[in-house]
Amino acid sequence: xxxxxxxxxxxxxxxxxxxxxxxxxxxxxxxxxxxxxxxxxxxxxxxxxxxxxxxxxxxxxxxxxxxxxxxxxxxxxxxxxxxxxxxxxxxxxxxxxxxxxxxxxxxxxxxxxxxxxxxxxxxxxxxxxxxxxxxxxxxxxxxxxxxxxxxxxxxxxxxxxxxxxxxxxxxxxxxxxxxxxxxxxxxxxxxxxxxxxxxxxxxxxxxxxxxxxxxxxxxxxxxxxxxxxxxxxxxxxxxxxxxxxxxxx
Numbered sequence: 001x002x003x004x005x006x007x008x009x010x011x012x013x014x015x016x017x018x019x020x021x022x023x024x025x026x027x028x029x030x031x032x033x034x035x036x037x038x039x040x041x042x043x044x045x046x047x048x049x050x051x052x053x054x055x056x057x058x059x060x061x062x063x064x065x066x067x068x069x070x071x072x073x074x075x076x077x078x079x080x081x082x083x084x085x086x087x088x089x090x091x092x093x094x095x096x097x098x099x100x101x102x103x104x105x106x107x108x109x110x111x112x113x114x115x116x117x118x119x120x121x122x123x124x125x126x127x128x129x130x131x132x133x134x135x136x137x138x139x140x141x142x143x144x145x146x147x148x149x150x151x152x153x154x155x156x157x158x159x160x161x162x163x164x165x166x167x168x169x170x171x172x173x174x175x176x177x178x179x180x181x182x183x184x185x186x187x188x189x190x191x192x193x194x195x196x197x198x199x200x201x202x203x204x205x206x207x208x209x210x211x212x213x214x215x216x217x218x219x220x221x222x223x224x225x226x227x228x229x230x231x232x233x234x235x236x237x238x239x240x241x242x243x244x245x246x247x248x249x
Contacts, residue, residue, distance in 0.1 A: 007076065009208060014078025017206050018056020018086065024202060025195035028240060032188040035059075035140040035244065039116050040066045042136050047113035050130065052102045053120020057083030057095070064092045067114070073100040074120075105130050114138075124171070124178035131249045137180065141167060143187065143241035147209050150238055153226040154219070158208050168243055180247035187243040193235030197227060200236060 013019075036059050043049060047067040051060045054072030056079055064070055072095070074080050083097040100106060102117075105126045115127050117139040127137050144159045144167070151157030159167070168185065175183055194200050200223060204213040213219055230237045 005211075010074075010076040011078035013206050014056065014074075014076045014080070014082050016078075018058060018079060018082035020056055020058050021203070021206070022058075024199050026199060027193045027235065028190045029193075030188060030190035031240065032186070032190075033244065035118050035138070036063050036116075038244070038246070039063065039114070039138055042138070043067050043114055048111065049114045049116065050105075050107070050112045052115065052117040052122050052127075054083060054097065055079050055120075057086050057097055059118070061086060061090050061092055061095060064090075064095050068094065070095045071112075072097045073102070073105075075099065075101050102126065124174040124180070128178040128180065128249055133249060135249050137175075137247045137249065138244070139171070140242055140244045141171070143168070143189070143243050145189065145239070146241040147238050148241070149230060150204075150209060150226060153229075154210050154222055157210050168245075171245060175245065175247050180249055182246075182248040184246045185243065186246075187241075189239055189241045192238050192240050193232065194238070195235050197223070197236075200227070 040063050043066045045066070045068065049067040049070045051070065051072040054060050054074050057072045060070055060072045072083060074083065074097075077099055080097055080099045087095055087097060102121055103123045103126060107130045109129055110132045111130050113132055113135050115131055115137045119140065119142055122139060131137060142158070144162050144164050147157065151160040172183060172185065194203070204210050204223070210219070227236050
């Protein structure tokens, strides 16, 4: 998908679901960290935290007790609408959600004590601009080989066919040029087992793993064959390939 198609996709998904996948019945083996646990381990109660690409704000709201003020931004109007609705239901008083482009962070320089970004684009120079000195930036991203057997079955998919490590190398070099130090890189490739056909349909409908999933009837035939080929006693097998970068300004 091109940038406009991505934006339209996330606006639609944002209004319908936000970024909430808590209903999925899936078991992971080999997952080495939980991103927002890593965030809270480094966060102080007095910190101001910025979350880039916050989606429906589900995870940011779940860690609201970890900082003084938490600001979630997303470039998708649909996502921000859902985040605002989730905030209203939560009754949290120290969380704000704004629609904003990660390439143009409209905050004062050296404003935040921590910046986070999960599964979304970011601009290293903009992150460095809004962070105070001696502060942390954490990001988790989807690696090229995530859900690889699903993409193989469909013959298309997010980052399918891209050079391995190209996104990792891009972000590592950009962070170094922006003045970040103590840059740490971690990666895991966990096995996932989805319980049912319905779980996989939900996953593919509300993520860009397979662009335009369901647009043609053959997609569901391919999915049925994929399930038959990858059904195990534990569930329908695929993988979750993630990398995390932790950097200090």
